Every structure is written in C-alpha cells, then in structure tokens.
Amino acid sequence: MASDTLHRRGLMFILSSPSGTGKTTIARRLLDADAEISLSVSATTRPPRAGEVDGKDYHFVDDAGFDRMVAEDDFYEWAHVFGNRYGTPKSHIRAGLKEGRDFLFDIDWQGTQQLYQKDAQDVVRVFLLPPSIDELRRRLTGRGTDSDAVIAARMERARAEISHWDGYDYVIVNDDIDACFAKVRGILEAERIKRKRQTGLIPFVRDLLKPD
Amino acid sequence: MASDTLHRRGLMFILSSPSGTGKTTIARRLLDADAEISLSVSATTRPPRAGEVDGKDYHFVDDAGFDRMVAEDDFYEWAHVFGNRYGTPKSHIRAGLKEGRDFLFDIDWQGTQQLYQKDAQDVVRVFLLPPSIDELRRRLTGRGTDSDAVIAARMERARAEISHWDGYDYVIVNDDIDACFAKVRGILEAERIKRKRQTGLIPFVRDLLKPD
Numbered sequence: 001m002a003s004d005t006l007h008r009r010g011l012m013f014i015l016s017s018p019s020g021t022g023k024t025t026i027a028r029r030l031l032d033a034d035a036e037i038s039l040s041v042s043a044t045t046r047p048p049r050a051g052e053v054d055g056k057d058y059h060f061v062d063d064a065g066f067d068r069m070v071a072e073d074d075f076y077e078w079a080h081v082f083g084n085r086y087g088t089p090k091s092h093i094r095a096g097l098k099e100g101r102d103f104l105f106d107i108d109w110q111g112t113q114q115l116y117q118k119d120a121q122d123v124v125r126v127f128l129l130p131p132s133i134d135e136l137r138r139r140l141t142g143r144g145t146d147s148d149a150v151i152a153a154r155m156e157r158a159r160a161e162i163s164h165w166d167g168y169d170y171v172i173v174n175d176d177i178d179a180c181f182a183k184v185r186g187i188l189e190a191e192r193i194k195r196k197r198q199t200g201l202i203p204f205v206r207d208l209l210k211p212d
Numbered sequence: 213m214a215s216d217t218l219h220r221r222g223l224m225f226i227l228s229s230p231s232g233t234g235k236t237t238i239a240r241r242l243l244d245a246d247a248e249i250s251l252s253v254s255a256t257t258r259p260p261r262a263g264e265v266d267g268k269d270y271h272f273v274d275d276a277g278f279d280r281m282v283a284e285d286d287f288y289e290w291a292h293v294f295g296n297r298y299g300t301p302k303s304h305i306r307a308g309l310k311e312g313r314d315f316l317f318d319i320d321w322q323g324t325q326q327l328y329q330k331d332a333q334d335v336v337r338v339f340l341l342p343p344s345i346d347e348l349r350r351r352l353t354g355r356g357t358d359s360d361a362v363i364a365a366r367m368e369r370a371r372a373e374i375s376h377w378d379g380y381d382y383v384i385v386n387d388d389i390d391a392c393f394a395k396v397r398g399i400l401e402a403e404r405i406k407r408k409r410q411t412g413l414i415p416f417v418r419d420l421l422k423p424d
Binding site for chain 1: 339342344371374377378380381382384385398399401402403407410413416417419422424
C-alpha cells in the first residue's frame with residue numbers, strides 16, 4: 001500500500017503574479033505534466049462560441065440559472081465582464097476536491113482573497129516575482145510599439161499586484177522558467193503529502209493499530 | 213537574482229517513525245545529499261570517546277556547565293541516560309537558523325512535541341508509516357533469534373508511536389525507500405520556498421516597489 005494509492009482530498013492551487021512574470025507558461029506546463037490537476041471551469045451567461053464544450057470550456061447557464069447560483073451562494077466569486085457574468089462555482093469544485101482532484105487557479109490577489117476566505121484549508125497560494133524591475137519593464141514593453149504612458153500604466157498595475165506578495169504561502173523569484181516550474185511542481189507534490197489532505201490515512205492507520 | 217540566493221531562515225526538520233520504518237536510512241541519505249541541512253549537535257556531560265570532536269559529535273560540557281544551561285533555559289529538551297545528561301541546546305540551533313542552516317531531528321513523538329511547543333514556526337514535522345502491520349512485524353523480527361515476548365514488546369512500542377501520526381504535518385507510507393526519500397526531499401525543498409522563511413524577500417520586494 002503506497003501513499004499514492006490512499007485516498008486524499010484535492011486542493012485548490014493558486015498561481016498569482018504580476019503580468020509578464022511567466023505565470024501563464026508555468027500554468028500551462030503544470031496542466032500538461034500533471035493529470036491530477038485541471039483548470040477550474042467557470043460558469044458564464046455568455047453564449048457558447050463555435051467549438052466550445054459545455055462543462056469543459058465553461059458551464060453555460062442562462063440569466064435565471066446564474067441568478068439562482070448567486071442566490072444559493074454557489075460562487076466563490078463572480079463578476080460582470082462586457083455585459084455577461086462569469087463566476088467560479090463552488091459545488092463543482094467541492095465535489096472534485098472530495099474525489100481527490102486538484103484545481104489550478106490563475107487569478108490575482110483579489111480572487112485569491114475570496115477563495116481563501118471561503119476554503120482556507122484547501123487553498124495553496126503561490127506567488128511568482130520577476131527577477132528585477134528592469135526585467136519586468138523589458139517584459140512589459142513588448143515589441144516597442146506601445147506608448148510610454150501605456151507601459152507606465154502596466155508597470156503601475158504590476159507593482160500594485162506585487163505589493164500583495166505577503167498574502168501568499170510560497171513565493172518564487174522567476175529568473176529561470178525551468179527552475180521555477182520545478183519549484184511549482186515540487187510545492188504541489190509536497191502539499192499533496194500533507195496529513196490533513198490524506199483522508200485515506202485514517203482507515204489505514206486504524207488497521208495498523210488493530211490488536212493482533 | 214534567484215530565490216536561492218536570497219537570504220532565508222533555516223528550519224527544523226523532524227523525521228519520526230516507529231522503529232523498523234526506514235527513518236535512519238532516509239535521514240542518512242538526506243544528510244549526504246543536501247549540504248544545507250545537518251544533524252543537530254547535542255550537549256552532553258559524558259566524557260568524549262576516542263576520535264569524538266567537540267562541537268561536531270557533541271558539545272562536551274561538565275556538570276556545572278550543563279546545570280547552567282538548564283538554569284538559563286537553553287534546552288529544547290534534556291534527559292538522563294545511563295548516568296549522563298544529554299540535551300538539545302537552543303542557542304546553537306537558533307544561531308544556525310538565523311544564518312539559514314537547517315537542522316535534522318531524528319526524534320520520537322515526545323521530542324517532537326517539545327520542539328514544536330518552543331519553536332512552532334521553524335518546525336516541519338514528517339512521519340513515516342510502515343506499509344502494513346505484517347511488513348512492520350517482519351522488519352522488527354530481525355534474524356529470528358529474539359523471543360516472541362521481545363518481538364511483542366517491540367510491536368507494542370511501534371504501535372504506541374504510530375498512534376501519534378496525527379501530530380505531524382506530512383505523512384508518508386514507506387513502501388519503497390527511493391520513493392520515500394524523494395518525497396522527504398521534496399517536502400524539505402518546498403518548505404524552504406515558504407514565504408515566511410524567505411527573509412531576504414523583504415528588501416528584495418522593497419526594491420521592486422521603489423518608484424522609478
């Protein structure tokens with residue numbers, strides 16, 4: 001009997017960073033490399049586009065359905081975006097956590113706060129920092145076609161996000177994408193071994209302690 | 213600037229398990245593989261044996277010195293063993309933690325409690341479980357030269373230790389020594405990335421947030 005075969009509760013793995021710090025690359029690599037973690041699927045009132053699959057890309061609901069989910073407190077958080085509503089449904093994620101599935105959240109500090117306030121025990125918060133302010137500016141400058149004012153506004157937003165670094169459990173300075181990815185993966189694997197998540201240990205230890 | 217080069221506070225890494233569960237092998241491999249962690253050095257009133265080095269094998273102190281350390285509350289824990297006294301000195305470990313060195317403790321549940329009560333923030337508690345009760349009995353039976361009563365007493369002690377499994381942060385079922393070692397090492401590496409230990413992030417982020 002290996003630890004890996006014992007039942008465990010899943011976790012909510014949050015990756016945050018200012019834009020230009022490699023978060024999207026790391027998130028995609030993690031999803032590719034690890035079959036036990038998937039992106040959380042949002043609910044939306046936006047109509048499906050060609051090729052989008054209900055339950056995979058989004059949970060497509062009508063306005064009445066979304067209203068009902070709000071009324072039943074089924075969202076970790078929700079927001080209006082361009083006339084449609086988007087939200088992270090609790091019931092879907094909680095069912096997955098119970099089955100031992102992990103969920104990746106590529107969200108900012110505000111979203112992190114909302115998740116943490118509702119499910120602190122299941123949340124693991126990881127923040128990526130740029131290696132230096134010059135490197136951040138270089139990454140946010142892009143192809144050099146943007147005005148100074150646009151770049152200054154991006155830098156401002158990045159700094160606002162960085163200022164919340166101390167609301168995270170783990171912090172990684174991303175100066176090398178491979179090393180950063182290895183660390184993110186290592187954190188996920190270690191968190192899975194936490195006693196509190198390994199619900200299957202309770203019957204396992206009960207058996208070990210049975211008198212002969 | 214990589215995370216690895218920022219200053220961090222060290223940690224106290226506790227490995228516990230019932231005897232016969234591979235703890236000593238894992239501890240030795242960890243000390244061999246990782247230069248940043250070392251065994252904590254005990255203080256003792258026992259005279260040095262041939263080849264033992266003061267400050268490396270033990271901190272050798274006389275009775276008056278040991279009394280003074282007890283009076284100054286310089287022990288995490290101490291005990292009489294065969295007419296001599298042994299203890300884990302705080303001041304030495306706390307100085308090391310400040311410098312970013314980690315300490316490995318191969319101790320039982322009682323010692324774990326004592327360390328945790330005094331320095332919870334710096335302590336990481338890992339417990340190893342045997343894969344099954346039959347495998348534990350096999351390992352504790354040894355060469356078959358011990359009486360049933362001796363083996364039964366060993367099983368009793370092992371079960372008493374296992375009963376404290378829920379006082380640990382991480383639990384690993386050791387059914388494969390290589391996989392178990394990889395997990396232990398992964399836990400140590402992830403714990404080092406915890407924000408609270410990375411004291412060097414405070415000035416680093418202050419620099420990132422400096423206005424242009």
